[in-house]
Amino acid sequence: MFRQLAKQSISNVSKCQTRFASTSITPAAISNLQGRWEKLPESDKQNLIEALSEKQKLPWTTLSLEEKKAAWYISFGTWGPRRPMETPEDSAKIYKGIAIGFFFSAALFIAYYSQRTIPRTMNKEWQEQSDEYLASKNSNPFSTYSQVQSK
The missing domain is CATH 1.20.5 (Single alpha-helices involved in coiled-coils or other helix-helix interfaces)
Structure with a gap:
């Protein structure tokens, strides 16, 4: 019974990884994101947010350091309503x-x-x-x- 459950969980993880593998993010899209985020068009921002949220559903060990930094900046960075009010x-x-x-x-x-x-x-x-x-x-x-x- 334990082996059967283990095989099912492994197959579920592999299905999940193949499903989310289609949302690949190029390193050029997330490099220097802090400097480019305000200038990006809304469609590119939404695509990047969706792709990163899909990649975050995978184990975090599969994310690169740049992807982790980009996800952190999108979630907690100083842009939009979190931009400082004074210079x-x-x-x-x-x-x-x-x-x-x-x-x-x-x-x-x-x-x-x-x-x-x-x-x-x-x-x-x-x-x-x-x-x-x-x-x-x-x-x-x-x-x-x-x-x-x-x-």
Whole structure:
């Protein structure tokens, strides 16, 4: 029974290979596909997509390296809807704008906080007087009560 199943599967594989062998792809059709894909006519694109999809139904060991690269590019390459929206020049402008905005906001932050005055309740004398007042009111919740902030 096992031999019969093995013979059937071998015959099915050979039939499948002969059926898909008719869809041969020339190396010239898939060489430098990344550079030529946008310029190819739609009919050639569809023929190439169909031929590669038929070849991919075979075991992947039968595909050449160029065919694998072409199949990957057609499936996941940067063409059509996956084409980047901005060019490298646009990206450089975007990064420069982000850097300028960051440095401008940092300069504003430093300028604002350098002009800021310390509130009068934060000086050491005020805090010491607060400690004396709390001690006079017996406001010692656990062990000591200190308002003096460390520098």
